[in-house]
Amino acid sequence: MTLLPAQEAIVRPERVLRGVAENIAKGGIGMFCDRPIAPGMVVRCEIAISNEAAYIPTLMKVQWTDSQNENNNYRMGLQFLL
Numbered sequence: 001m002t003l004l005p006a007q008e009a010i011v012r013p014e015r016v017l018r019g020v021a022e023n024i025a026k027g028g029i030g031m032f033c034d035r036p037i038a039p040g041m042v043v044r045c046e047i048a049i050s051n052e053a054a055y056i057p058t059l060m061k062v063q064w065t066d067s068q069n070e071n072n073n074y075r076m077g078l079q080f081l082l
Helices: none
Strands: 002-004 019-024 028-033 042-048 055-066 074-080
Antiparallel strands (some): 002 042, 019 028, 042 055
16 A cells, blocks of 8 residues: 555655555455554555556545554555545
8 A cells, every 4th residue: 555645646655565455345345464554645555466466546535544454564554446
């Protein structure tokens, strides 16, 4: 996932984070990440399908972030924008 601050959305960002989906629904994704992302942030995601070499690109908006759990990960809810 790539962070896209509103003022820098045109420039290719250099911050790349990896996350693991907890669940996927029609409206968004619940996921775990090793760093928090602020609610309201728009992120460019590439969703990997297990055992496939292809990725599905999409834009998402962070709706909420929970504090770290026992695995030192943050739990987040992201809403599909595309």
